Amino acid sequence: MNDERGGSIEAAIVRTMKQRRTLAHSQLMTEVISQLAARFIPDVNMVKKRIESLIDREYLERISDADSPSYAYIA
Numbered sequence: 001m002n003d004e005r006g007g008s009i010e011a012a013i014v015r016t017m018k019q020r021r022t023l024a025h026s027q028l029m030t031e032v033i034s035q036l037a038a039r040f041i042p043d044v045n046m047v048k049k050r051i052e053s054l055i056d057r058e059y060l061e062r063i064s065d066a067d068s069p070s071y072a073y074i075a
Contacts (some may be wrong), residue, residue, distance in 0.1 A: 002046075009042050009050045017060060017073035024068040025051075 012035045016028060023031075029047060036042050051071070054060045063070040 001009060005042065006046065006050060008036060008039065009047055010054060012036055013047070013050060013054060014059060014073075017071065018075075020073070022070060022072045024066070025052065049073060071072060 002033055009032065012032045013028065015037065016031045018021060026049070029044065033042055033044075051060065053063065055071075058074055060071045061074055063072050
């Protein structure tokens with residue numbers, strides 16, 4: 001169950017980041033949770049772990065000089 005949801009969370013993160021290219025952490029969290037709300041309410045910590053996983057696998061990168069924590073999509 002959790003693996004399936006993790007995949008859904010990652011797919012929502014990647015979809016959102018592909019559209020936006022760069023996004024603040026809070027905006028990304030809001031968009032991902034609202035995208036998935038129809039199917040299930042994702043755990044905030046699980047979303048954070050999936051963001052970390054995508055950074056580790058080089059789908060996303062942190063934007064170091066941004067005012068708030070932000071990410072950029074790596075195509």
